[in-house]
Amino acid sequence: MKDSSPIILIDGSSYLYRAFFACPPLTNSKGEPTGAIFGVINMLRSLINQYKPKHIAVVFDAKGGSFRNELYKEYKATREAMPDDLILQVEPIHKIITAMGLPLFCIEGVEADDVIGTIALHCEQRGIDVLISTGDKDMAQLVSDKITLINTMTNSVLTPQGVVDKFGVPPELIIDFLALMGDKSDNIPGVPGIGEKTASALLSALPGLKSIYENIDEVANLSIRGAKSLKEKLLTNKDEAMLSYKLATIKTDIELDITAEQLQPKVPDMSQLSELFAYYGFNRWIADINNNKFINLNGDGAEPPAPVAAQPAKNNVTHHQPESTVKHSMIKVEQGYETILTHKELDKWLDQLAKAEQFAFDTETNSLNSTDTLLIGLSFCIEPGKAAYLPVNHFYLGVPDQLPLGEVIAKIKPIMENEKIKKIGQNLKFDCNVLAQYGVIVKGLTYDTMLESYILNSNNRHDMDTLALKHLNHQTITYTELTKKGNQQFSIDEIEIEEVSKYAAEDADVTLQLHHSMWQQLKADSKLADIFTNIEMPLVEVLSKMETTGVLINKELLIEYSAELAEKLKQLEEEMYLLAGEEFNPASPKQLQKILFEKLSLPVIKKTPKGDPSTNEEVLTELAHDFELPKIILKYRGLAKLKNTYTDKLPLMVSPKDHRIHTSYNQTGTITGRLSSSDPNLQNIPVRNEEGRKIRQAFIAPKGYKIISADYSQIELRIMAHLSKDKGLLAAFEQGKDIHRVTAAETLGIPEDTVTSEQRRNAKAVNFGLIYGMSAFGLARQLGIARKEAQFYIDRYFERYPGIQTYMEETRQLATEQGYVETVSGRRLYLPSIKSSSAIERKGAERAAINAPMQGTAADIIKTAMIDINKWIEQRNNDDIRMIMQVHDELVFEVKESLVEQISKEIKDKMENCFKLSTPLKVDAGIGDNWDEAH
Template sequence: MSTPGRPRLYLIDGYALIYRSFHALGGGVPLRNARGENTGMAKGVSEFLRRLIEKHKPEYLGWVNDAGSSGREELLEAYKANRVALPEEEQQDFDTGVERVHQLLAGYRIPTLELDGFEADDVIATLAPQGVAAGLEVCVVSGDKDLLQLVQPGVWVLNPWHGPPGRTTEKWYGVDNAHERLGVPAERVIDYLALVGDTADNVPGVKGIGDKGALALIEKWGTVENMLAHVDEIEPTRARNALKNAEAEARLSKELVTLKRDLPIALDLSSLTLDPPDWVALRDLFVELEFGTAARTAAVNAEAAGAAPNAGLERAAEAAVDVEGHMVSARAARAAVPGTPAPVATDYRVADTPALLAEAIAEARAAGVIAVDTETVLDAGAPPIITPMRANLVAISMATAPGKAWYFPLAHRMPGSAQGGLALGDEPAPAKSKASAAPASIAARLLAEGPQPVVNLPPLESEPMAPLRALLEDPGVKKTAHNVKYDLLVFRRAGITLRGVDFDSMLASYVLDPSRRSHAIDALAVEFLGVAMTGYDELCGKGKQQMPYDEVPIAAARDYSCADSDIALRLRELFLPRLAEQGATALLHEVELPLVDVLAEMEWTGITIDVPWFRSLKTRFEAARLDLEKQIHAEAGESFNVNSNPQLRTILFEKLGLPIKKKTATGPSTDASVLQELADEGHALPQLLMEYRELAKLESTYLDTLPGLVNPHTGRLHTSYAQTVASTGRLASHDPNLQNIPIRRELGKDIRRGFIPRAGWRLLAADYSQVELRLLAHLSGDPAFVAAFEAGGDIHRQTASVIFGVPLEAVTSEMRARAKTINFATIYGQGAHALSRQLKIDHAEAKAFIETYFERFAGVRTWLDTAVAEARERGYVETIFKRRRYIPEIKDRNFNTRAFGERLAQNSPIQGSAADLIKKAMIRIHHALGEAKHTARMLLQVHDELVFECPPDEETALRALVDREMTGAVQLRVPLVVDIGSGENWLLAKA
């Protein structure tokens, strides 16, 4: 396929690209950032512009916008009138997307063209021949078929969306192949469209003449005018009669589809040259949009261009909307944030001699505040998950000032060697080059240049390394890290107790704004410092070509690791004043940082699982799953692959004719919400499918996985706890996730039965009773709600008594169930629609039920309304421990987004306070266990529950200690209650 020569002028049909991007990525289930903004259109346009500029390198480029209809509406009132208006929510998303596109165009410095009163197509049609006359190859960029009429020598059409959805490529259309799109050459496109019409623009065409008929007529007669001049000779009869009956429509349609080439606009090439993009503006914009890869690329380019880094954008300052609901640019937001850090020159050195080791340690002690980072490799045979309990220390980096850091190699080795590298002072042996045609990683490229020396320091436990060990264990030298819990555990495996930790840049980021999409150090470096860090895959490669970290040449490893500690130290300087300004210093230093030691101890301890029990469960689960599969096939009337969504769609929506609830790009959705809705309507197959999926998930997540994650060194299972995942402040368990084991189903209970204490000990489980409802009572101060808790007993029965106005003894099980549902619906800000589905009652009844509830508990209603009003005024809500959550969604113009923000304003203080409460309790218990010198240990945290193991003779004392510390973690208007149980496994302890 031929392509244009050089130089080229690219003319982009702007709104064609905008509509395509919106409907491909912004409609259906749209791409949204953490603030709830629909970013689909911006994503599509951004990716398109990047590809166009990088791949085609246009000498001249113009983005052409519509600014009217070129008088076509005067010819045909219905012209484009059949375009269906978007629903209000989607229209708001569309308008926001267009604003973002304008920011993208400004950032890429792409010239825009428009002529008042005319469509973009006509502007392009006028400029294209002018470009040819100027000696350029004109490239019209659009997927619209009507622009093919412009193709002539020197004018090309580039369709960026050739092919089926999801597998689109770009395709050039020139004089030689223009016919491939519609079946006619470029000079007959207007005749073809005049005959078949264009439903998108409401061009009528000739009724009765379709695609094949039009092609046959054009092949014989050419133009529409020639057809009409010889209409009596037209064959077949149907086509002849159609043309006779619609002569006016044919002529009108041709006029409508013919692009105007004589508009009063002249081609000014000097205004269409491409300047380098404003990478700083793009970086800030991509940070707002949460396009991580694009933000990092922009940051790299901004650094290369010598741009100053930005100050980062606080959630309050960077909110996408102001109080009137209008977009705020990144630059305008940043103007309100003082203290933009200046660029920092870097000095990263390797300490691999006694003199350099001593110099580095002296420098660290003189600084008094340092940042540390560890580099590791996994044990041989360890599962491919990042866990410190299977990680071996390869190197340490230490930053002593912004831009200044040291690298301590401990266990680097020659590529492919089984043993570590040389010790301090030894001579390196020649290394074999791993040169390849195009090394993909930094390490591979460096190795391709020739042998790289490998010189390690002595083993960490040796006498020459005592000064470094002393520095790391000295509480008088303040330590900073990013995700310090990982480093604590890695150091502990290496025999070092890291002391003096007083800052974690990851936790600080989380405390400042828990809703930030990523708290990873590379994301924060781009957002706050304008620095693009080297990624692990860039350093080591990807997939099968990935090099183990300990084989990375020390020169490359130095820069990679030192950047981690350096950036952590720079973020410390940036975040400390912001924490103070926000009043969040205490939350970091009294909750999140102390919790690190607690979680590290829990992860180090782990928990025992009964592996033979899990193996027996696997057999039972398989049998139960196969039985369900038979029931599903019987209900469907045929056998099919239950795990195949296409086959499932065919069964549900074609064979059984069930109503389609939601569509995706590939067809009707079969996700959990759809199956639940269908099951609620009484359909049996969706209910069976949900049970099957739950069973299969339990089987794969726990029975197939947990035995393989038992640590061979300890014989126990070690989960990891993440502090920076949930915006509410909740902890998250991963690798493996032990927080989502269901307790209601018997098979879920059987999984819990497999968690056991060490031999001869017992498990103890302590669970806050209805803590979120107690916090709601405390925060609202509603007298009836507070009194219900003070009375003790069953709070849902107490609530039902108040709502239905009956004595406690008259409360039925149904009344209690409804009261329980609305109690929790209140916490999550659910309305009548959600409640009607949960209670399986009609909307009016649910609405009346809610109204009655808030009549009885008027204080709750007042508090909920106040929470929304305060969030709208301040832009955030707080927990009782002053954890702040920004809610820019509450000022959004989009109704659904705004309603989502209002729900967040109501439930975040409750859920966040519950999260803080359990954290405070864990810290108190951790210290109390140490002070009492108990051998009992805290093992797990699951939402409002804590799990311990203890010897039998400590159980009574442990119960008392846990109850005291959990109930005393905070003073509320209502009593805190803790349910405590014990047993030989987790299920019995929970019961």
């Protein structure tokens, strides 16, 4: 190695963990984790393109322990096992690194540190400069005039003086430093009671572990805090200190059969890299390969390898390269970002927006409550790299003059309400709700990047920061970076307009470019594009209208009921204390463990990962079959949750503007396509018990109106009949029979008219339980019958409905082969754990594979119904009917009292005919003065 450039040694194991925990949990189109792959390769690229090394090695820990485990069995014993999602990414990382032409080493019996230390010392002795890339502080012991550390994530370099500045000791005392203070991450014991500052102070006075023990009597006289007790600590734990010294020492003399030639990078295999990147979804890197920008090891100016076209991934799954990754690369052009502060600037931008076919926009607000917040500003972007921010409500000393809010609203209103101009946004519903407060009803909602991401893979995160990193390879300015100054958190309206302008304009710019990237992928699959265009995007306007309308609440009724629940809870507490023989906190697992399993000696059903008896709901439910105290605890917890979540909080959430509650519906909150709601969560108010129904009584109709509740009947069983094509199930629904009574008669071999209520109840448990993957054990526990009897029910069920069993088996197999299942509409539901080495995870994924198509199809059906009904409501062009809530398979409306019977029939008809299945859809509709009466 005669070249003067430094050799680069990379601690791959350090990269692995740092990337895994620092990067967002990205996944590819099959739902496989890719965040660590992205992070590791990004760090490698950055380092290589900066230094263009002639010699390099990427070193990983090999499987199994090292010689240190023989010295000390507890070495690294406290470390948690590598997360499954990270394990799945190790092999792909190795493959990509090898395809990049980088030498990769895993040496058994030693750690990556030892391999790096041996190579580094060998080079140092021969006068060769070494750059070690790691985040591991142990490596500081190797630093010298020839050996430097670099932290790729922070881009900081550690020289000999840097080691002193950081740790308070020079490199040659780092081992002694670690031996004294120990290392929790590696479970190196050290000397108990000696931390970083004490260790540094000790070594400053007595340089080295050996020197400390040779002069142990002097330790008490040192000007160190707690010096008098140090001598005893050091003597008592001398063996631990000496052992720690050995454990912390990086071996620099291991036998390595590595030549200088093996450390030379090879020409990257761009064809293999393109194939790997297509499979794992790194389309941006494919574009970099085609533009000769992915990796540059040609410091001498030689021509880089020719670009290679993206190859289709293996296993018969085609991954399309977004055209936009080449045409719309993410370039931060701050000179293209403007701040609109004058009438002339505003008119210029409004003219451009009015002439544009489409544009991206975003709102900045002072809270996340979209129906009750202050508009701080708006940003717009028409083409990549060029965006503008329009401030309207900034407040701080010296703030520049802003255009009057009323004038701004009046000017942007015609453009925002123009249906012909396509609008692009990230979470458009929020922006629509904000502008609706100012009388602007946004039309032309065409593309929402959050929803584009959701349709591509519902398992992924869909926030802008994550999407920009994944699709544009771009790190955005985060809200925290913008608003947190030191230890102080500011509101966005208190930040200087110039700073907010960069942040807000970037939001609009990134949104536009994300759309360009993701829309290409969606268009490649006509079913996904259809779901996005005809279900998810039209639903944005529907949900926005529902959220801004809200639902009327009887506050006084909730306050009264909250006091009633408080009394009930007090009574239950007294009963619990009497049974336990002492007072305790029913919400404390530790106190419950002591009462149930130590004091009362109840049987331990399940243990926590730490080995303690579990007190979770499943365990308490099991114990409640035979013991009174667990039964009361469960009831107490249920009532306490209702009180804390609803009766106490709902009155506080009523808007002073209209005396209504405005929930927020989340289109991306579940992986199946189902809607969820928050602030408040309306999905979890119980309907089957008295307490839940009392809360629903507080959701009332305004004067002159009634509440209509329209609920799909047995929708998931009907979808199962459609998917499985089982003749018996289809016939029962076609004939309008009671499916649970039919199932009971079929499985028991008795006439339908002789089925008892208990037999029907058992059949209902079987019908719903099996589509959720319930086992014989689970069914037996639910029905309170013997496992053998439960198995009899299941066996007879599948004998009578063989199509269902065939469907389940075929679905499991298909899910395992392709990694996803589909709804009737073609919505894809990825199953990342379907091939997991963990049997529990794999079985869970198999259950999800059977259930997800039903839940997802049910979601598509009710969303389609909402869109159709909303169009019908708009055509009526009056205030006779308002859609106010969606809860699972139920829609809730406020309807003029004089029209309820007629409108109820029309709602029922539209819901039953909005979606075609092999079996008819059925809707039950009820009318009342409140939600409980109507349901």
